[in-house]
Amino acid sequence: MNQNHLQEYDFSGRVALVTGGTRGIGRQIAFRLGQAGAKVVVNYRSNQVAADSTIAEFRKAGMNCMAVAADVSNQQEVLRLVAETEDRMGPIDLLVNNAGVFDYLNHAELDAERWRHTMETNVDSMFYCTWAVKDKMIERQFGRVVNITSIAGLEAKPYAIAYATSKAAMIGFTRSAGHAFASHNVRVNAVAPGLIDTEILADVEQDVLQQLIDRTPAGRIGTVDDVASLVLFLLSEQADYISGQTMVVSGGRVTLP
């Protein structure tokens, strides 16, 4: 985990909830928020070992943090997650809808069950989490939401039809929710990463990975810090005039709607 960035932002006193915050991209976003002074709640589904090691590392770095297990594709669990966060840390100022699953399947393998699993995990979770916090954010006239979508939502992905559809839905949600809440100082944006080095890529075949790297002008896979840097900017006051937008972090890969 890269701990050597300049401390550009001050999130002191803010409460941040990062779904899927115990591994990969979410973990680095949470770490950077904690470094910048936020009280951080990392959510995860079931990997207790990753959650324990994340919290141990964050506490070693002096952060006020906790981990909460909850399946964010289930609305009741989201309500419990948000209630626990509020009870122990206070009302949520910063929400990062990051938890997601990637399904590498061709059309013959994609069935209704896998479709539903992808949509529930990637899209329904974002709706449940945002809806669980938005009324208090509006009441307090402060809120920042960042949704982690993907450039898969901006391209044709014949081997990931459900995933690409779910990520396109996140972009649409961001646009409309960003518009709906903007007058209440509640901003909603999305970040669309290209290929990023995390465990989610474990099932992607080597030749497919290489093809993706070949299509990346920067000539490398992105890092979790590449994504976290953009997310922190969007959560910060530096981005106060930005809402409803999706920003791409992809090493120069150009994607068009």
Ligand code: NDP
């Ligand atoms: P990882 O697989 O490394 O980590 C996923 C995290 O999400 C884990 O903490 C996991 O918990 C959690 N999670 C998964 N399902 C649920 C659920 N139902 N409820 C609660 N938590 C859940 O993923 P990445 O860091 O690679 O990806 C994070 C996000 O970034 C995803 O939305 C992904 O689509 C997106 N993205 C990733 C790219 C990449 O190349 N890596 C590129 C573009 C977008 P647990 O540990 O318990 O399983």
